[in-house]
Amino acid sequence: MIGRKMNVRLLDGAELPRYAHDGDAGLDLRITHxxxxxxxxRATVGTGLAVEIPQGCVGLVFPRSGLASKHGITLSNSVGVIDxxxxxEIGATLLNQSDETTTLDAGTRVCQLIVMPFVPCELVPCEELTETERGAAGFGSTGIA
Known part of the structure; x- marks a missing residue:
């Protein structure tokens, strides 16, 4: 099922991205050089794409799990946000977390774009927040197992 339409401008001879399988959330993005x-x-690379994210949506750029698990290549900022x-052009700053030099050829799929709706919030200053069972307990507050 396809949802909203999104305009895509191809740069540097890039190809139109596609979903690898029916039902996939992410469009695979490839590097141009x-x-x-x-x-x-770290190195910032271009994907050869400029997009028009639909109003009320955000584009989220995630690393590809196979590239990370097999070669230690991920995105330096974990997740990129495209308003x-x-x-x-959509760029990706790649980070080599491995002990080996890695060369990626032009056309290699390095990240994936997921477009999803978001909810803008009106910020309301207050003196107190409502209490919850968790409260202010933060990192590690639920244990490690």
Whole structure:
């Protein structure tokens, strides 16, 4: 099932992205140029795409799990946010977390774009927040198992 329409501008000879399988949430994005990453290095790469995220939605750019688990390549910021007003090329800052130098060829799928609706909130200043069972208990408050 396809939902909303999204305008896509192809740059640098990029191909239109697609969902790998019916029901997939993410569109695989490919890099337009070769990149070599030394261990611990970062590089910002272009995907050759500019998109028009529908109003009321946000584009979220996630790393590809196979690239991370097999080669230690992930996104340096974990998840990128593309607001509906942005019209520039989608970029991805890759991070090599492995002990080996890795070269990725142009056309390699490096991340995936998920478009989803969001709920804007009106911020209301207050003196107190309502109490909950959890309260202010934060990191690790539910244990490790």
């Amino acid at each position: 070769d990149v070599t990453l030394e261990p611990g290095a 509906s007003g942005y019209r520039g």
